[in-house]
Amino acid sequence: MSQKRYRISLVLLLLFVLFPNTSFASSGETKIVRFPTVASVDDLVVANESTTAYNRALFKHWIDADKDCFDTRVEVLIAESKIWPKFKSRCKVTTGEWFSVYDNKTITDASKLDVDHLVPLQEAWQSGADKWSNKKRQDFANDLSEGNSLIAVSQGSNRSKGSKEPQNWLPTSSYVCQYLIDWVDVKKRWNLSVDPVEKDFLKTSLTTCTNGGAPVSTNPSATNNSNTTTPTKTSGPVVSETGAPKGATAQCKNGTYSFSKTRSGTCSRNGGVKEWLVSN
Numbered sequence: 001m002s003q004k005r006y007r008i009s010l011v012l013l014l015l016f017v018l019f020p021n022t023s024f025a026s027s028g029e030t031k032i033v034r035f036p037t038v039a040s041v042d043d044l045v046v047a048n049e050s051t052t053a054y055n056r057a058l059f060k061h062w063i064d065a066d067k068d069c070f071d072t073r074v075e076v077l078i079a080e081s082k083i084w085p086k087f088k089s090r091c092k093v094t095t096g097e098w099f100s101v102y103d104n105k106t107i108t109d110a111s112k113l114d115v116d117h118l119v120p121l122q123e124a125w126q127s128g129a130d131k132w133s134n135k136k137r138q139d140f141a142n143d144l145s146e147g148n149s150l151i152a153v154s155q156g157s158n159r160s161k162g163s164k165e166p167q168n169w170l171p172t173s174s175y176v177c178q179y180l181i182d183w184v185d186v187k188k189r190w191n192l193s194v195d196p197v198e199k200d201f202l203k204t205s206l207t208t209c210t211n212g213g214a215p216v217s218t219n220p221s222a223t224n225n226s227n228t229t230t231p232t233k234t235s236g237p238v239v240s241e242t243g244a245p246k247g248a249t250a251q252c253k254n255g256t257y258s259f260s261k262t263r264s265g266t267c268s269r270n271g272g273v274k275e276w277l278v279s280n
Ligand SMILES: [Ca+2]
Pocket: 063, 064, 065, 066, 067, 068, 069, 070, 071, 072, 075
């Protein structure tokens, strides 16, 4: 499952759990549904930020956890490209088509993208990660387990964000509500605290996040989800498994992508090979 699709599924699941009697089907009437994460803000531990010296080097990234030759940054780029990207030296993405939800920009040159830690590493450090092991910090910095920890966005938007918190920086696009939801969700999943000012801002802001029944309708990239979340091959032949050349990339049956120099074991932890892809 791609990252954005997972994110949307998660939000839908939360809505159905919290509002079991609410119909989200299109019926012509507008339903106002408050984002459920308003309550979740109260579930976060409130604490003043740690003032111990921050060192970015203590959050090792980007690693290649599954050793498929795509490091974490490349994994995100592949997952979020609207088209099957092109590669250099087999493991690096050069071009594709990405939509930077922070500033509504379409980007085709991978070098123009940053993969953003939605909750910045420094913010994580100040919110409890200063007490973590280096291994846990590495896991956080390379978190692909959910779709909202890492996001490919324009360099300009990411660098204006820096390590700022929501009260000091928000996307210029209509992605704001989703951003706030993701911020709370990441902090909750990693048991990171919020400081009092941050908590007040999150609670106030999230109460203004309503919608007409489509939970992520303010996310432009999600409005056409079926087309935007699954990379599709735009060039090069699809070949059978037996005919796959060395170095081919495979789409696995669970929707992830895998690369193997020898083909052996490719997608073995991801449901097997669905099809082999060869980029021109
Ligand atoms: Ca990898």
